[in-house]
Amino acid sequence: MLARNFLHRAISTVRGVRMLSDGLARMDFSKIEEHDINTFKELIGETSVLTHNDALEFHNNDWMKQYRGNSRVVLKPKSTSEVANILKHCNSRRLAVVPQGGNTGLVGGSVPVFDEVVLSLSSMNKILSLDEYNGVVQCEAGCILQTLEEYLAKHGFVVPLDLGSRGSCQLGGNVSTNAGGLRLIRFGPLRASVLGMEAVMADGTVLDSLKTLRKDNTGYDIKQLLIGSEGTLGIITKLAISVPRKLHSVNLAMFACESFQEVMDTVAAAKDKLAEIVSAIEFYDYQCSELVVRNLPGMSKAFESNFPFYVLVETTGSEEGHDKEKLDKFLDYTMEQQFVRDGIIAQGGIQMRKIWEMRENIPLALTKEAEVFKYDLSVPIFEMYNLVENVRTRLKYRCPHAAVYGYGHLGDGNLHLNVTCPKADKQTVLHMIEPFVYEWTAEKRGSISAEHGIGQMKTSKLHMSKAPELIALMRQIKRVFDPNGILNPYKVLADQ
Amino acid sequence: MRALVGVKRVIDYAVKVRVKGDGSGVETAGVKMSMNPFCEIAVEEAVRLKEKVRKEGCCLGCGIIKEIIAVSIGPAQAQETIRTALAMGADRGMHVKHDDILQPLAIAKLLKAVAEKEKPDMILLGKQAIDDDCNQTGQMLASLMGWPQATFASKVDLAGKDMTVVREIDGGLETLGMKLPAVITTDLRLNEPRYATLPNIMKAKKKQIDATDPAQLGVDVSSKLQTLKVVEPPTRQAGGLVANVQELMAKLKEKSLI
Numbered sequence: 071m072l073a074r075n076f077l078h079r080a081i082s083t084v085r086g087v088r089m090l091s092d093g094l095a096r097m098d099f100s101k102i103e104e105h106d107i108n109t110f111k112e113l114i115g116e117t118s119v120l121t122h123n124d125a126l127e128f129h130n131n132d133w134m135k136q137y138r139g140n141s142r143v144v145l146k147p148k149s150t151s152e153v154a155n156i157l158k159h160c161n162s163r164r165l166a167v168v169p170q171g172g173n174t175g176l177v178g179g180s181v182p183v184f185d186e187v188v189l190s191l192s193s194m195n196k197i198l199s200l201d202e203y204n205g206v207v208q209c210e211a212g213c214i215l216q217t218l219e220e221y222l223a224k225h226g227f228v229v230p231l232d233l234g235s236r237g238s239c240q241l242g243g244n245v246s247t248n249a250g251g252l253r254l255i256r257f258g259p260l261r262a263s264v265l266g267m268e269a270v271m272a273d274g275t276v277l278d279s280l281k282t283l284r285k286d287n288t289g290y291d292i293k294q295l296l297i298g299s300e301g302t303l304g305i306i307t308k309l310a311i312s313v314p315r316k317l318h319s320v321n322l323a324m325f326a327c328e329s330f331q332e333v334m335d336t337v338a339a340a341k342d343k344l345a346e347i348v349s350a351i352e353f354y355d356y357q358c359s360e361l362v363v364r365n366l367p368g369m370s371k372a373f374e375s376n377f378p379f380y381v382l383v384e385t386t387g388s389e390e391g392h393d394k395e396k397l398d399k400f401l402d403y404t405m406e407q408q409f410v411r412d413g414i415i416a417q418g419g420i421q422m423r424k425i426w427e428m429r430e431n432i433p434l435a436l437t438k439e440a441e442v443f444k445y446d447l448s449v450p451i452f453e454m455y456n457l458v459e460n461v462r463t464r465l466k467y468r469c470p471h472a473a474v475y476g477y478g479h480l481g482d483g484n485l486h487l488n489v490t491c492p493k494a495d496k497q498t499v500l501h502m503i504e505p506f507v508y509e510w511t512a513e514k515r516g517s518i519s520a521e522h523g524i525g526q527m528k529t530s531k532l533h534m535s536k537a538p539e540l541i542a543l544m545r546q547i548k549r550v551f552d553p554n555g556i557l558n559p560y561k562v563l564a565d566q
Numbered sequence: 567m568r569a570l571v572g573v574k575r576v577i578d579y580a581v582k583v584r585v586k587g588d589g590s591g592v593e594t595a596g597v598k599m600s601m602n603p604f605c606e607i608a609v610e611e612a613v614r615l616k617e618k619v620r621k622e623g624c625c626l627g628c629g630i631i632k633e634i635i636a637v638s639i640g641p642a643q644a645q646e647t648i649r650t651a652l653a654m655g656a657d658r659g660m661h662v663k664h665d666d667i668l669q670p671l672a673i674a675k676l677l678k679a680v681a682e683k684e685k686p687d688m689i690l691l692g693k694q695a696i697d698d699d700c701n702q703t704g705q706m707l708a709s710l711m712g713w714p715q716a717t718f719a720s721k722v723d724l725a726g727k728d729m730t731v732v733r734e735i736d737g738g739l740e741t742l743g744m745k746l747p748a749v750i751t752t753d754l755r756l757n758e759p760r761y762a763t764l765p766n767i768m769k770a771k772k773k774q775i776d777a778t779d780p781a782q783l784g785v786d787v788s789s790k791l792q793t794l795k796v797v798e799p800p801t802r803q804a805g806g807l808v809a810n811v812q813e814l815m816a817k818l819k820e821k822s823l824i
Contacts, residue, residue, distance in 0.1 A: 223582060318581075318598045325764075372761065390598075394646075401764060413764035417650050418600030419580025421761060 096184045097559055099166040102142055106163060110145055113155045118193065120144040129188045132181045133174050133235075134437070134444075137526065139182030141168070146193040150268060150276060150307040156189060157305070157556075158274030166556050169301035171212065171243025174235040176444065177525025179300045180243065183560040191242050194307065197221050205313050206265060206282040211242025211306045227313040230257035234430045242306040248298030250521030255481035256349040256386065257314065260297070266310030267293040271303075272552035282310045295547065300523050301558040303551040319390040320349075321397055322416040324425050326377035327409065330455040333379045335409035337451070337480055340383050343400040347393055349386035351481030355379055355458070358432050358477045365435040372428060373412055381480065382429055432477050432486075439473075439490035443500065445507050447485045448517035454478075454485045457510055461489065464502050472499050484520040508534050529564035567746070568633045569612045570686035571656065572677055573605040575640050575647040576697040589795040591667075592697075601647045604692025606654075606759040607752040609636065612690050613655035614757060615724060631688075631724075633657050637680050639673055641665045645775060652770035653762035659775035660684070664787065670698075672780075672787040674706035679783035681711065686747065688729075693718055693751040704751035714744040718753040 110119045120126060121143050130139045147153045160167050166186040173180045182188060191212035198208040205227060209218060216236040219229050231244060233251035243249075245267070248260050257263065266280040279293050296304050327333045337351055356378050362369050372380070387393040397415075404410040416422040436442050449457065458476035465472045472491040478484050487507065491499045508518050512534040519528050519535070533541060545563055548555070577583055578598040586593050601609075616631040636651035638644040639662040648659035662676055681689060689711075694701035708715035716722075716731035720739070723730040724746075733740045734753050762770075780787045808814045818824045 318596050320598060373763075388596075401767065405764060405768060410764070414761035415653075415764070415767060417606070417653075417759075417762055418603070419578045419598070420603060421759075423580070 094183065094560065097166070097555070099186075099556065099559070100164045102165060102185065102187065106159070106165065107143060109159055110143065110156065113159065114145060114147050114152045118146045118148065118152075120146070126188075129170060129173065129190065130181060132176075132178050134176060134178075134442075137178035137181050137183075139168070139188075140185050141182040141188045142185055144170075144188040144190055146190045148193045150194075150270065153189065153194075153270045153305055153307055154274040154276055157270055157272060160187060160556055161273045161554055164554055164556065166559050167305075168558055169242075169246070169305045171240035171246070172214065172235065172238040174239045175243065175247065175525060176446070176522045177519070177527040179247070179523055179525030179527075179558070179561050183526055186559065189305065191240060191305075191307070195240070198308070200225060200227070200313075201282060202227075204282065204284075205315065206310055207313050208266070208280070208282065208308065208310045209241060210308055211240060211245075213241050215239050215241060215244065222313055223316055226316050228316045230263040230312065230314055231260055234433065241309055241311070245297055245306055245309060246299065246301050247523045248521075250479065250482065250484065252350050252352065252479070254479065255351055261294065263312045264293065264297055264309060265312050266308075267296065267306055268308035269293070269296055269304040269306045272554065272557050276307075277304065280308055280310055284312065295551075298523070300525065300562050302548060302562050303557065305557070315388075317386050317388045319385075319387045319393045320422070321385045321393060322422045322425055323383045323397070323401070324372055324414050324416075325381045325383070325404065325410045326373050326375075326412040327379040327381060328377065328411050330379060332409040332411075333381055333455075333480070334451060335407070336381050336383075336404065339400065339403060339407070339409070341481075343403055344383070344385055344396055347385040347387040347396060348383065348481070350382065350384035352382040352429050352478070353379060353480040354429055354432060354477035355455075355475065357473060358435075358475050359428065361439075361473075361475060362428055362431050362435045365438040366431055369428065369431065372414060372425060375412070377411055380428075382425065429477070432475070436475070436488050436490065440493045441491050441496050441499070443489040443503060445485075445487040445489075445518075446520050446522040447487060447507075447511050448483055448520040449485055449511060449514050450516070451480070451483050453514055453516075454480075454483070457485065457507070458487055460510065461487065461503055461507065464506065465489070465499065468502060469495050469499050471495055479521075482520075511535075524562045526561050529560070529562065532562070532564070567631050567687040568635065568684065569615070569631050570635050570637060570677075570681055570684055570689045571605070571608050571612050571651065572673075572689070572691045572703070573609060573636055573638045573647050573651050574602040574692070574695050575599050575638065575644050576602045576695055579603055579696055585796050585798050589797060591793065591796050599643065601650050602692050602695045602697075603759075604694060604696070604752055604754075605647075605651075606692075607754070607756050608690040608692050608750075609634075609651045609654050609656060610757045610759040611719075611722060611750075611752060613760070615722070616655065635660055635684055635686065637662065637677065639664060639668060639676055648775055649770055650762060652773045652775075653767045654760060655766070656773075658773055661775055661777045662783065663777060663779045668787055669789050669791055670700045670702035671706055672785070672789065673703050674710055675785045676780060676783060676787065677703070677707050678710045679785050680778075683783075687727075688746055689713075689749045691749065691751050693753050704749050708749040711747075711749070714748045715751070716742055716744065716748060717751040719750050720753050720755045722750060722756070 129144045168182045168186045168188050170180050170188050170190045194210040194212040196210045200207045231251050232253045268280045269277045462474045475488040478486040508531050511518050517535045518531045578600045584593045612634045634656040636648050636656040637660040638648050645661050691704045718734045719731050720734045721732035727746045731742050
C-alpha cells in the first residue's frame with residue numbers, strides 16, 4: 071500500500087499538482103445540486119455563499135501551490151448557529167465539507183481534494199472578551215492571529231503562540247492543527263493554553279465547553295481530541311485561550327558555530343544559564359543563510375565571515391537589569407568555553423527584526439526555487455543534523471544540482487529539512503529521499519510531522535509514527551464523531 | 567583627529583507608546599529602551615571614518631579619526647547606551663548624569679561644554695530623536711560653537727580638514743563643502759549600523775566611561791518650557807457604508823463636500 075501510494079504521488083508530482091487520477095478515488099458523497107445552493111443561501115444569506123470561479127480560486131489552492139481542489143461553493147457563515155445549520159444540511163445530504171481558516175497550512179489539509187464544500191470561518195473573526203485579572207481571552211475561530219496579538223498588546227498580554235503566517239492564519243486553524251511556532255519553548259504547546267472551546271459536530275450538534283477555567287478535571291476533556299484533529303472531528307467556532315502577560319525586557323542574540331556539537335552545547339548552556347527567560351531557540355545552517363540572501367532582495371548576511379551554523383537565542387523577562395545580567399554571564403560563558411565562534415547582540419527593535427527576518431524568511435526564500443520537498447520532523451537533538459548530512463551525501467553524486475537545507479525550532483527538537491532541485495531532477499531526487507527520510511525518522515522513534523500535521527500529504531506516513539492499535543482507535547473515534555465521514559475527508563486518516 | 571558622538575537613550579522604536587494616566591507624559595516605566603536609531607547611524611559613521619582612513623594607510627595627523635568619544639546625557643541607565651556605542655567601536659565614553667528630561671537647548675549647551683573639554687574635530691549627532699522629533703540640537707550646537715553644520719547628511723567624505731557632505735533636502739540632494747571642525751547630523755540613508763559582536767561587547771566592558779553632571783560642566787539646564795499635558799490623538803471614527811451611488815451622493819451633499 072505504501073509503495074503504491076508513493077508511486078502515485080510520484081506520478082502526480084510530475085505535474086506539480088494533485089489530480090483526480092492520483093490513486094485516490096472520490097468517495098461516495100453526494101454531489102452539490104442547485105437546491106443545495108439555494109438552501110445555503112436561505113440559511114446564511116446570499117452574500118455569504120460564493121460560487122463564482124474567481125472567488126473560489128483562493129479557497130481551492132493551498133499556500134504552497136501544491137494542492138488544487140475543485141470545490142464549486144464556499145460558505146462564509148457569521149455565527150455558530152449558521153455553522154450548525156450548514157452542517158445539519160450537509161450531513162443529511164451526505165455532502166463532504168472542508169473547514170477552512172486562513173488556508174496557510176503546509177500539508178494540504180485546508181483545501182478540498184475533490185468537490186467538497188468549503189466552510190470558511192473568515193467571517194467569524196470577532197474578539198469576544200478579555201479577562202485581565204485571569205489572563206483569558208475569548209474569540210471566534212476566524213480571528214486572525216496578528217489581529218489578536220495587536221489587541222492583546224494594547225492591554226499588556228500576548229498570544230502564547232507565534233508563527234510566520236501570523237498575518238493570515240486564524241486561531242481556529244491554529245488550534246485544529248495544534249500549531250507549534252517560534253515560542254513553544256516558552257509557552258508550551260497550544261494544547262495547554264486552550265481553556266475552552268465551542269465546536270460544531272458533523273450533525274450540527276453544538277459542543278459547548280467554552281469555559282475559562284485553568285483547572286477543570288470533570289470527565290473526559292473532549293476539546294483535547296479536537297485540538298490537532300485538523301477539522302476531521304468537528305468545526306471549532308469559539309475559543310477561550312489563556313494569555314500570558316506581555317513582558318518588555320526582550321533581548322536577541324545570534325551565535326555562529328563551527329559544528330553541530332557546538333550548537334548543542336550552546337542550547338544546553340542557554341537552557342542552563344538563561345533558564346526561565348529563554349523565549350526562543352532557533353537554528354539554521356549556512357545553506358539557508360546563503361539562500362535567503364540570494365533569493366530575497368534587501369537581505370544581507372549577519373556576520374562578515376561564513377559559519378556552518380547559526381543559532382538564535384531570544385530572552386523575554388520582566389526586569390531589564392536582571393535579564394541583562396543573566397545575558398552577560400551567558401555571553402562570558404560562551405566565550406570562555408569556546409563553543410561559539412562569534413555572536414551578535416541586537417541593539418534595539420530594528421536590529422531584532424532584521425535578525426528574525428533572516429530566520430523567518432527561509433520558507434519564503436525556498437518557494438523561489440524550482441522544486442521544494444519539505445519535511446517537518448521531531449528527532450532527538452543529537453541526531454538532528456545527521457539526517458541533513460545523510461540526505462546531502464545521498465544526493466551529492468546522483469543529483470548534483472539538488473540542495474539540502476536544515477533549520478528549525480532547535481529548542482524543541484524540531485527539524486525543518488528542505489530539499490530543492492531543478493524541475494528536471496524532481497523524480498530522481500524524490501526517489502532518493504523518500505521513503506528514506508521517513509524511514510530514518512521512524513527508526514529513531516521520531517515524528518514524521520512535528521507541527522505541520524498530516525493533512526492530505528502525510529496520510530500514508532501516519533503509521534510510521536503511530537502504532538496500529540492507536541490508529542485503529544483513531545478510526546473508531548472518527549466514526550463516533552462523524553458517522554457519515556463528511557468532515558474533511560481524505561485527510562489525516564487514509565482510506566476512511 | 568577626534569570625533570565626539572552624541573547618543574540618546576529613547577523608547578525603542580518598536581514599542582507602542584502609551585500616554586501616562588495623568589497626561590504628564592508617556593509611559594516609560596517597564597518599557598524597552600534603546601539607542602536612538604539616528605544616533606546609531608552617527609556612531610556607525612564615526613567608526614567607518616576611523617576604519618576607512620586606517621585602511622587606506624594614510625600617514626599620521628593629517629586627518630585620520632583616531633579617537634571616538636561617545637557622550638550621553640541622562641539618568642544612570644544612559645551608561646548602557648554608551649556601552650552600546652563602545653561595542654560598536656567608540657573608544658571611550660562620557661556620561662553627563664541628569665535625571666529629568668532636557669530640552670534641545672540644554673543638551674546643546676552641555677555638548678558645547680563637553681566639546682570645550684575634549685576638543686573634537688567633528689561632532690556627530692542623529693538628526694533628531696524619535697521620542698521628541700525636535701531636530702534642533704545639532705543646529706543649536708553648531709550655532710553656539712560658531713561651527714559650520716551639515717544636517718541630514720546622507721554621505722560624508724573627508725580629505726584632511728576638508729569635508730564634503732551630501733544632504734537630503736526637499737528638492738533632492740544638496741552637496742556642501744566645509745572645513746572642520748563642524749557639526750554633522752545624520753539621516754537615515756547615511757549608513758546601516760553594524761551589529762555589536764560578542765568580541766567587541768567584551769572589549770567594550772573594559773573601555774572607560776567618565777562621569778560628570780551639568781553642575782560640574784557649569785551649565786544651567788533649567789528649562790523655560792513647561793509641558794502642560796500630553797494626550798493621544800483622537801481615535802479614528804469608523805466610516806459608514808452606503809448601499810448605492812444615490813446614497814453616496816446624498817451623504818456627500820449632506821456633509822457639504824460637493
